[in-house]
Each structure stands twice: as C-alpha cells, then as structure tokens.
Amino acid sequence: MTLIASSEWYASSTLWTTVTTSVVALSVGALAAWATLRSTNPKRRLSYHLRENVALLDIETHAVRLSVSHGDTQLRSPRIVELVVKNSGRRDITSAQFHDGDPIVFDLQSRVVALISVSAPSTTIAPEPVVDATKLLVGPSLLKSKQEVSYTMLVDGEVEDVRCTAPLTDTHISRTTEDGDRLPPPLVKILGGIAVLGIFLFASEFVEKFIPLQGRAPEQHLEWSQIRQCAGLPEVTSIDQCEDVQKVLRQPGPPAPTP
Template identity: 45%
Template structure:
C-alpha cells in the first residue's frame, strides 16, 4: 500500500518555495536599488572630536602658565575640534543654503580664534569659517560646496569652561543634518555587508534546489 508523502516533505514543494522566495528578494532589492538611485539623499553629519583645556587645574590656579592671542591673555584656554562630513550620496551646493544663510554652531564659550580649517580629500575646498559678529561664542559656516565624502575639520581656540557644541541653525534645503557621537560607518561598507548577506541567501537556496 502506498502512503502519500506529506506536502512539507516534498522536494518539489521546497524547491518551488525557495525559488519564489529568492525571486521576491531579488525583485525587492532591485526595486530598492532603483529607488535609491532615483532619489539620492543628501546628509551632513557633525561631531566634536576634541574639547580640551590647555591648562591642568594646578596651572590655572597658580598662574604658572599663560596663553595670549594677539596680546590678549586667554584666561581659560581650550581647543575645540569640530568635524563636518558630507555622508550623503550627492554634493551639497551653496545654492542649498536657504537665503544664503550660514550654518551656526554655539561653542558655549567665547571663540578667540579659528586656528585652522582643513578639508579632505585633497582637491576639495575648505569653507571660510568665521566668528559670528556680536556673538563671539558662535561660529558660522557660510554657503559653500561640500562634495560627496568631503570632510572638514575646524580647530578653534576658545576661552571658557567646557560646554557641548550645539548646532543653532542649519538652513539647508533637502539636506538631513544630524549630530553623531562618532564618525559614521562608510556607506560602502554597509553596502558590502548587504551584498554578502544576499550571497549567503542565494548559496543556501541553491543547495536546496539540487
């Protein structure tokens, strides 16, 4: 007497199910890739690399060391390093600064000087960062071109206690601006992980279809 094989033990059923699953996954990934290509995101991330006092407590109390800038003594000197990075898939242009307004950051202490503004990779142009007129605890990043993957490091000498750097305004059109605690992972690495997962899924599916 022949006993019917349960449907869940049928090789043809599992082959059909896995083939369907792979086809749906491939179709979804293709649609997702097409959508991403047609709607590229613009993103600007920033974070504080350093906020370091130039004096240890004993020096500031005894006056053993002093720091002066253009003849003016800095009472509580600190060096703040701020990093901006275009983490999106397209350039951020000067035209995307609404009404020509700058990005404004609050250092929480008077900015004595902009020590350096460096840009990477080589060939990109660093923006002309300046101290806000009438508000010396703020700096401004004027309308500029920030190319894809461009990184801008801003070094500042400030006079005052340690305070978190805050973005007071980023009037950018169609650009997502966010603060991160540490440099964001490269999008190419994330894509590599995604393709690796897809490869594993297809490899497993091919084993079942043999």
C-alpha cells in the same frame, strides 16, 4: 453561547496562510519601493562631531603659576577644539541648498577666541568660516560628496556640546561620533524592534493556545471561557484535549451527606 471550534474563522489554516503570505508580500514590496526611491533620489546628509576638545590648563593645578593670553587678553579657561564637518551623503551640497544664502551655524556656547586652522583634502576647497562670538559660521559653499573639513579653534570656556543650525534644503543633519555613528541611537528603530518582537510573541501564544492543532468533528462544542481556561494549561495543545479536560471538570462530585 457556544462556539463550534472547527468552524470559527480564526481556526482556518488557509486564512492564516493567506494572511501571512499577504503580510510578507506587502513588506517585501514596501522595502523594494523604499530601496528604489532611495537609490534614485539619494538624500543629502551633513554630519559633524568634535575630534579634539582639550584644555590647555588644569585650572586647579596651574591657575596661579601659568596663564594663556591671546594678544592682550588673558584667557581663563583656554582649550583647543577641532570641529569636523562632513558631507556624508552621496550627493554634493551646493550653494543653492543654503536657504536665503544663510550659513550653517555651529554654536560652541563658549567664546571662540581665534580660528587656528582649516584643513580639507587637497582635491577639494574648504568652505571658509567666519567667527562670531561663540559661533562658527560656514558657507554658503560647495561641499562635495564624502568631503570632510576640520576647523581647529582656540576657545575660552568649557565646550560640552555643539549646537548646529543648518538652513539646508533637502538635507539631513546629524551629530556623529568620530567613527561615524549617529548620536543618539535611532529611537524609532529600537521601538520598532520591540513592537515586532511583541507581536511575534503574542501571535505565537495565540496560535499555540487558541487555534486547534488537530481536527475535530463539527458537532463538538466548547464555550469560549472553556477555551481560555485550557490556554492556561501547558499540557493541553489541542481542542480535543481541551474537551477531555472539560469532561473531567464536569464530572459530578460525591453526593453531599444527608443531614
């Protein structure tokens, strides 16, 4: 089967201009709608991170000579841990957001021996926590927008991670660094960027190799396999050049010797 290169749908510059314009318009419209929705209905956000996680003893060096006790209990691996909780959104988190009145649970996975201090800006009220074995329970309480509260604890054992269970309605929970960066980086954005780059590279290659850059007469024909063959030749940039190449390839070779 033969193809008329200049009459194929993919060779129409008007078509691709229309497609490009439509995609750009839809993208801009979607972004505008998302920005409007985000500004009129800002989502509540709660973030947390460990500001301090310091061992009080070097077990290998001081295990024999030094010890730390709390009351009558000697601690095997004491450390000071400071947990920072922040309402990083633009809306207050009120007691009504705590589903069934359940508290936010921060599990340090090591026994919390004592709560040393609770600190918050003087203009706000810090939610009072409750210590429950390895867990710190916070709320229900009011957390003002951008309010930050820190809880300093004496912990017996390693603290490698903090698990958060937050029964908050319409609230996004995230663990962050001290600088406010989310952990881990959003995988969806990374994959989306790779996908967009791949589509751009594919489209560029398709436009460069398979869509004619110069006009040609309607009666000129090329097989699709011939067009694909020309796509592998960097010096061929138009259908006209591709036909010239195919003419050379179709030239008969020298006659075979007569036996």
